[in-house]
Each structure stands twice: as structure tokens, then as C-alpha cells.
Ligand code: NAP
């Protein structure tokens with residue numbers, strides 16, 4: 001059995017060593033070193049279009065992340081970019097859900113406890129009491145309550161915040177008010193104090209964080225985007241923050257990454273920026289999950305995380 005790897009940074013050794021340990025029955029090779037040779041499985045992150053185009057040898061393609069937009073976008077470059085009938089399998093948690101819950105909970109608590117304002121006061125040498133928010137009024141909405149969003153919503157509910165979740169289809173999560181579909185979007189958004197976006201990037205969700213959506217939230221609401229930069233209309237957010245409609249934002253993802261030095265977000269103190277680190281791909285967990293799924297496929301068993309390419313996630 002041959003596993004072919006592609007990672008954009010070209011740092012293959014730890015991956016090859018990891019697969020050798022977790023899946024000793026496989027020969028693990030780099031795509032660059034085995035171009036044109038058949039393989040059984042591909043393990044990739046943001047592969048070039050030439051890697052998968054027209055392939056008839058592969059039994060599955062494993063994506064080294066939860067979001068599959070980096071693979072599905074290849075169809076824009078070539079209609080036959082993805083091997084026909086070959087399942088694309090995403091990472092399903094693999095240690096990301098706990099990271100996301102930590103990151104988002106930290107951002108919500110920082111805003112709720114006004115720690116960002118106290119940090120600004122410290123810089124100015126000011127000792128001043130700020131009126132706290134009331135927890136019961138502090139409704140947090142999570143857009144996308146799948147693998148990661150469910151974990152985030154549960155963590156926030158654990159702090160006693162009223163939490164809403166929005167999904168495409170109905171989802172029941174204990175302690176979380178559920179909303180779904182287009183009809184559920186307005187009641188989900190109305191009056192939210194914090195909006196968390198953890199949706200997949202699809203044609204339906206691109207640019208979803210825009211001026212019209214911001215206007216539905218409570219005055220001075222906070223926005224947290226941990227999904228994809230293309231979800232956010234960046235100039236709408238900047239205008240809403242400058243107008244006071246949005247109180248601030250924590251952004252982990254951007255339309256252009258790295259965020260260009262001249263981008264106005266860098267100069268806006270109410271926007272907190274991190275470099276796409278809210279949930280990192282953990283090598284050991286990811287290799288263990290993929291090795292387990294390869295074994296399951298070889299035994300003819302079903303696996304979780306198979307992407308619906310028409311739906312886009
Ligand atoms: P997932 O399990 O597939 O969950 C996606 C959720 O979004 C589901 O609840 C789904 O609804 C909902 N959804 C999809 N399209 C929708 C629509 N049009 N309207 C309403 N709800 C919609 O995905 P996941 O594993 O939680 O990952 C989510 C995303 O997080 C990834 O796609 C990736 O972009 C992002 N991510 C970012 C980082 C980072 O470091 N910044 C790391 C990992 C992942 P249903 O439940 O009805 O299907």
C-alpha cells in the first residue's frame with residue numbers, strides 16, 4: 001500500500017516518520033518524489049491542481065485540515081481537478097475542537113469581562129471601574145454547530161451564557177437554543193451580543209459576515225471569525241467598528257494570509273488579530289486518525305468525515 005503526501009511547506013520528514021510508526025504496512029512517499037507513480041491514498045493540504053487531476057489510482061484523498069475549500073477550489077482551475085468518485089475525507093476534530101473552544105472562550109470572556117478595555121486603561125495609567133455586562137443579557141451565537149461549533153457552544157454554555165447555534169439542518173445540543181436554515185437565520189442573529197463564525201466556506205456562506213448581518217446584532221456586538229477570511233466582507237466590518245455598530249472583533253482568518261502590512265485592520269485597536277492559529281492541525285492526532293480510517297476502509301468499514309463535494313463541506 002502506498003500513501004502519497006503533499007504539504008505546502010515541504011517539511012515532510014516528521015509526517016513520513018509519523019506514518020511509518022502509525023501505519024507500518026504502508027510505504028509513505030512525497031508527491032514531488034513520486035509524480036506519475038500510482039498510489040493508494042493521498043494525504044494533502046492545499047494541493048496543486050496537477051496532483052489529483054485525472055487520477056484513477058487513488059482510493060481516498062485525506063485532507064490535513066477540517067476545511068476542504070483548499071481542495072474543492074481546484075475545480076475552479078480545472079473541472080476534472082478532483083478524481084471522479086474518490087472520497088475526500090476531512091479531519092474530524094483530531095484535537096481541533098478543544099483548541100477552538102479555548103480560543104473562542106478566551107475571546108468571549110475577554111470581551112465580557114472588559115479585559116480589552118482594562119488593558120487600554122493600563123496603557124494609559126488609568127485606575128477606573130467599568131460597569132460589568134450582565135451575563136443573562138450576554139447572548140452568544142455560534143454560526144455552524146458541526147464538529148467544532150458544537151464544542152465551542154457547549155464550552156460557552158458551561159459559563160452560563162445564553163447560547164444560540166445555527167446550522168443548515170436541525171441540531172439538538174443540550175443547553176443551546178437551536179436555529180437552522182435560511183428561515184432560522186434572522187431569529188438566530190437578532191440581538192446577539194457576540195457572534196462566532198465557524199462555518200465551512202461554501203458558495204452559500206461566502207461573504208456572510210456583512211453590513212446587513214451586522215445590523216441585526218445588538219448595538220456594539222462583538223464578532224469572532226475563526227472559519228475563513230472569505231466569510232467576512234472586511235470593509236463592512238471596519239466601517240461597522242468605526243461607527244460603533246460593532247464593538248470589536250477577534251479575527252484569526254483573513255482574505256489574504258499573511259495579512260498584508262498595509263491592511264487597515266492592523267491599525268484598528270478594537271480588532272484583535274491572530275495568524276490562523278485558532279485550531280492547528282496536530283500531527284500526531286491527525287496521523288492517528290487518518291491511519292485508523294485507512295485501516296477501516298481496507299476492512300470495508302464506513303468512516304466519518306467524508307465530504308459531500310456538491311454541498312461543499
Ligand atoms: P462541520 O463539522 O462540517 O460543521 C459545519 C457546520 O456548519 C454544520 O453545523 C453545518 O450544518 C453548518 N453549515 C454549513 N453550511 C451552512 C449553511 N449554508 N447555513 C447554515 N449552516 C451551515 O465542520 P467543522 O469541523 O466544525 O469545521 C468548520 C470550519 O472551521 C471548517 O470548514 C474550517 O473552515 C474552519 N476551521 C478553521 C480553523 C482555524 O484554525 N481557523 C481550524 C479548523 C477549521 P449541518 O450541521 O446542518 O450540516
Ligand code: GLV
Nearest residue numbers: 064065066067068
Ligand atoms: C484549518 O484552517 C482547517 O481547516 O483545518
